[in-house]
Amino acid sequence: MNLVRFGVSLPGELSQRFDALYRKKKYANRSEAIRDLIRHALVEEEIEGDALVIGVLNLLYDHHKRELQDKLTLFQHNHHDKFISTTHVHLDHDNCLEVILLKGQAREIKLIADQMIAITGVKHGQVYLTSTGKELR
Numbered sequence: 001m002n003l004v005r006f007g008v009s010l011p012g013e014l015s016q017r018f019d020a021l022y023r024k025k026k027y028a029n030r031s032e033a034i035r036d037l038i039r040h041a042l043v044e045e046e047i048e049g050d051a052l053v054i055g056v057l058n059l060l061y062d063h064h065k066r067e068l069q070d071k072l073t074l075f076q077h078n079h080h081d082k083f084i085s086t087t088h089v090h091l092d093h094d095n096c097l098e099v100i101l102l103k104g105q106a107r108e109i110k111l112i113a114d115q116m117i118a119i120t121g122v123k124h125g126q127v128y129l130t131s132t133g134k135e136l137r
């Protein structure tokens with residue numbers, strides 16, 4: 001790998017806070033932490049619009065809610081080409097957690113996630129978009 005070195009000037013207090021942060025986050029050194037910060041910024045830029053992304057969607061719901069399970073299943077069948085996997089965990093007598101992996105264009109994945117989270121009976125839902133990794137070194 002071709003490594004490039006460059007100097008960064010920071011105000012003293014910012015530098016001290018960054019040093020405290022990267023140690024707290026368990027990075028071995030500043031360079032490792034800065035590389036991850038840069039990759040994070042690049043991914044944030046990448047996961048927009050028609051870019052191909054991976055979505056990690058969590059849905060927490062009460063399976064006793066009428067028709068909820070059917071709606072969630074129907075939704076996944078209607079968009080089956082976007083769903084990579086679904087893991088269903090029976091958390092207790094009432095609560096279920098689904099961890100769903102999606103792949104598709106950023107705007108499609110966001111829309112699917114928003115629609116599923118908004119289904120009546122879903123107590124908590126959150127989607128996290130990440131890169132397919134192809135553009136990251």
Ligand code: NI
Nearest residue numbers: 063089090096
């Ligand atoms: Ni369940």
